Amino acid sequence: MLCLDLDEWTEISPHSPFFSNGRFNWLSLYREDYLDPHIPDLRTAVENRVQAATGWRPDGQIQLITHPRYLGYVFNPVSFYLCYSPGQSPARGDTPRAILAQITNTPWKQRHVYCLECQQPQAGSADQWHTAQFHFSKRFHVSPFNDMEQHYQWLFSFRGPDLRIHMNVNESDRKHFDATLVVRRQPLDRKSIHESLRRFPLETLKGTAGIYWNALRLKLKGAPFYDHPDKRQPESPGFRKGTGDRGEDVSEPPENPSQSDRQTARVSSWRT
Numbered sequence: 001m002l003c004l005d006l007d008e009w010t011e012i013s014p015h016s017p018f019f020s021n022g023r024f025n026w027l028s029l030y031r032e033d034y035l036d037p038h039i040p041d042l043r044t045a046v047e048n049r050v051q052a053a054t055g056w057r058p059d060g061q062i063q064l065i066t067h068p069r070y071l072g073y074v075f076n077p078v079s080f081y082l083c084y085s086p087g088q089s090p091a092r093g094d095t096p097r098a099i100l101a102q103i104t105n106t107p108w109k110q111r112h113v114y115c116l117e118c119q120q121p122q123a124g125s126a127d128q129w130h131t132a133q134f135h136f137s138k139r140f141h142v143s144p145f146n147d148m149e150q151h152y153q154w155l156f157s158f159r160g161p162d163l164r165i166h167m168n169v170n171e172s173d174r175k176h177f178d179a180t181l182v183v184r185r186q187p188l189d190r191k192s193i194h195e196s197l198r199r200f201p202l203e204t205l206k207g208t209a210g211i212y213w214n215a216l217r218l219k220l221k222g223a224p225f226y227d228h229p230d231k232r233q234p235e236s237p238g239f240r241k242g243t244g245d246r247g248e249d250v251s252e253p254p255e256n257p258s259q260s261d262r263q264t265a266r267v268s269s270w271r272t
Helices: 006-011 042-054 190-199 203-220 257-261
Strands: 002-005 019-021 027-029 062-066 078-083 098-104 111-117 130-137 151-159 162-171 174-184 246-249 266-271
Touching: 002 006, 006 042, 006 062, 042 062, 042 078, 042 098, 042 111, 042 266, 111 130, 130 266
Parallel strands: 019 027
Antiparallel strands: 002 062, 062 078, 078 098, 098 111, 111 266, 130 151, 151 162, 162 174, 246 266
């Protein structure tokens, strides 16, 4: 994946002839693939959203964790914007003050944003993990095999240049699904770009193919199928859930009281 400081958005192309900004290439970044594309500057769009959600306007580094387009194609189930205060260092493993998670579903290609506000951003460490956890209600339909009456537990762990993001999806007090993303930051230069292309030449195409392959397997196994909330009857559970969200607080207390000693925080929900 790409971990990009938004202030360096326009400085990508010179690093490699295979990476372009706003035009077709093996790898490319397009503004319209990200938050609030009607706002020309992506950093401004992130600042506006975080300020509306928290009252704080990001004034330090903002790092975007995402997939660029591969041969013109992109699908990002989630892109993260890590928003830091001045003086904080992502490379040191500092905990950001706020995190935006931009979710995109398939095949509908709708977008939703959760703003996760860290209560006590911590200084980083090269040898110790610092974890921020977030418990909140599901407000966006991401798969026809997952109902809307589910709850999320997301954990972001920072240690030096390393980042781990773990997501639990719970339903009826039981874990329904989980996933983990592991990121190790390294310099973005010609060598790292070309090495990534050698190892992952068609990453977004591979990811989408995997999603539909797993969907077919679930369908053949007879897994329950849930209609999109916008197409349900008004009396049905989950009808249009999250559709009108404009900053609703969707935070929930930890399901396990023993987790209360970890840092927990507020989450707001936005349909974009």
